[in-house]
Amino acid sequence: MAYGDSVLLASSFGAGSNSWTRQQFIESVPKTSVLLLLSFIFIVCCLAAYLERYRRLVRHINRIPGPATLPIIGNALLINADREELFNRIIASRKLYGRRQGITRIWNGMTPYVLISQAQAVEKILSSTKNIEKGRDYEFLQPWLGTGLLTSPASKWQHRRKILTPTFHFRILADFVEVFNKQATVLVEKLAKELDNEAGFDCVRYITLCSLDIICETAMGCPVYAQRQSDSEYVRAHEKIGEIMLNRLQKLWLHPDIIFRCTRQYREQQKCLDILHRFSYRMITERRSIIQTGSVMKQANTEDGLDANNNKCEGSGRKQLAFLDLLIEASDGGRILSDTDIREEVDTFILGGHDTTATSISWTLFLLGTDPTVQERVVQEIECVMGDGGERWPTMRELNEMRYLEACIKEGLRLYPSIPIIGRRLTEDVRLADHVVPAGTNAVIVVYQLHRDPAVFPNPDRFNPDHFMVDASSSQEPRHPFAYIPFSAGPRNCIGQKFGALEAKAVLVAVLRQYRVEAVDRRENLTLYGELVLRSKDGLRIRITKRK
Numbered sequence: 001m002a003y004g005d006s007v008l009l010a011s012s013f014g015a016g017s018n019s020w021t022r023q024q025f026i027e028s029v030p031k032t033s034v035l036l037l038l039s040f041i042f043i044v045c046c047l048a049a050y051l052e053r054y055r056r057l058v059r060h061i062n063r064i065p066g067p068a069t070l071p072i073i074g075n076a077l078l079i080n081a082d083r084e085e086l087f088n089r090i091i092a093s094r095k096l097y098g099r100r101q102g103i104t105r106i107w108n109g110m111t112p113y114v115l116i117s118q119a120q121a122v123e124k125i126l127s128s129t130k131n132i133e134k135g136r137d138y139e140f141l142q143p144w145l146g147t148g149l150l151t152s153p154a155s156k157w158q159h160r161r162k163i164l165t166p167t168f169h170f171r172i173l174a175d176f177v178e179v180f181n182k183q184a185t186v187l188v189e190k191l192a193k194e195l196d197n198e199a200g201f202d203c204v205r206y207i208t209l210c211s212l213d214i215i216c217e218t219a220m221g222c223p224v225y226a227q228r229q230s231d232s233e234y235v236r237a238h239e240k241i242g243e244i245m246l247n248r249l250q251k252l253w254l255h256p257d258i259i260f261r262c263t264r265q266y267r268e269q270q271k272c273l274d275i276l277h278r279f280s281y282r283m284i285t286e287r288r289s290i291i292q293t294g295s296v297m298k299q300a301n302t303e304d305g306l307d308a309n310n311n312k313c314e315g316s317g318r319k320q321l322a323f324l325d326l327l328i329e330a331s332d333g334g335r336i337l338s339d340t341d342i343r344e345e346v347d348t349f350i351l352g353g354h355d356t357t358a359t360s361i362s363w364t365l366f367l368l369g370t371d372p373t374v375q376e377r378v379v380q381e382i383e384c385v386m387g388d389g390g391e392r393w394p395t396m397r398e399l400n401e402m403r404y405l406e407a408c409i410k411e412g413l414r415l416y417p418s419i420p421i422i423g424r425r426l427t428e429d430v431r432l433a434d435h436v437v438p439a440g441t442n443a444v445i446v447v448y449q450l451h452r453d454p455a456v457f458p459n460p461d462r463f464n465p466d467h468f469m470v471d472a473s474s475s476q477e478p479r480h481p482f483a484y485i486p487f488s489a490g491p492r493n494c495i496g497q498k499f500g501a502l503e504a505k506a507v508l509v510a511v512l513r514q515y516r517v518e519a520v521d522r523r524e525n526l527t528l529y530g531e532l533v534l535r536s537k538d539g540l541r542i543r544i545t546k547r548k
């Protein structure tokens, strides 16, 4: 014991034989009190550190232009708008505050969001290998998708992406073209009943069911007959869970689990999840046994499949491999991927590859219906590439040759990107133009607005597929690589973009070879919903007539 210490103790407790030693003093203090004191100090330190971080966040965020904020609630009143108004306000934010730099901020209560719609700034966020954490809103997809690729945290994502990338190899996609063509033929059949419909009809539901058929068959190796049995338990569960998740996303008070779990919607969600997950697990078991008996490649491509009511998929062995087979193969008997992991990824492909592709096809078809000259040019290209193809289905090579059709799909995705908004939660500071956007901020990339930047696309609202017809002799400056990102960009870009683009082509070829399309509504009269995917309030109404 140091001299100073003994003096201190002596003076505190009195010297002499009855005085306390330091040891006695320490022993006399109850251990719980010490623990409490240490915990208190720890909490105070954490709180101080948190407040300092938060103060820094507020200081940086408030330097970014944006609407005036109220204490505590920030701009929550502004955000708490109905479906159509919210998207309008997001778009208006740049016009009002961020015209110069395409960067604005908004406070949802005490949570900051920074809206970004300028290519250089977008590049800083999306090209980062550190800021790859998804925004908070993606958590609402987790009951269904778990932490599959789309929703997975950074710590898990990299390893998963490495395993999954080979499943989208072009040789595997070539095999899927047959499924695209087969289901597109069913779509053409279904559309025939609208031939006499003078008033027009919404094409989105028809195309969404076709796309669901395609993704389920390619992902799980089992047709679900969504187009033929659109009221089956599986299809209804799909539609219902989408509605529930969207509704929860929009209603701030349903965000905390503790409240949501008390609602009827939660119970409905659980029922849907039970149907969807049960189906995916059944497929895994079935495909595993087919693989074990070595019969995947041998089996004939039968027309058996999902029974609408009991979800059975008998004799559904297919000539080609499904994504599921590739995942089972990559799982190494459960060592690398468990059945739950596989289920998460299959469900992720189904969600990620279903509405997005259907939305892209629907908007392109609608846009072609607004411009007969462009539509005829597409049809001429199809005839030219297919030669005397008659009713024959296009091959992958032929689809790849249809450059003008591709330009129309790209232009459709420019004007109406299937995913109009992409979110990231920043884990480290980013400098954007004159601003520091601190870690902890939710970065919101407004793809819809980015794609309409007049500095990149002159006359940006016009439907002009020539934007994407590459002219090697052109003296124009090349476009900024992050000015057009319908499939996102950087490390967390869309893994299924080639699949989606090829599917869109196959479906549009099938429809346009049979029908002439005319848009019923004018584009400027459409009301947009910028939700999980970009929708029009009243659907996309077209009229069709038979081509000779």
Ligand code: HEM
Pocket: 149, 150, 151, 161, 348, 349, 350, 352, 353, 354, 356, 357, 360, 417, 418, 419, 422, 423, 485, 486, 487, 488, 491, 492, 493, 494, 495, 496, 497, 499, 500, 501
């Ligand atoms: C036209 C069709 C499609 C469009 C416009 C599209 C768009 C996108 C976008 C914008 C993202 C980034 C989302 C984000 O960062 O939050 C994304 C991610 C993703 N997409 Fe697509 N997608 C399409 C088709 C598909 C298809 C067909 C599949 C699967 C078969 C698919 C599977 C995925 C997956 C798994 C991710 C997450 C990738 C990752 O985080 O590593 N997508 N998609």
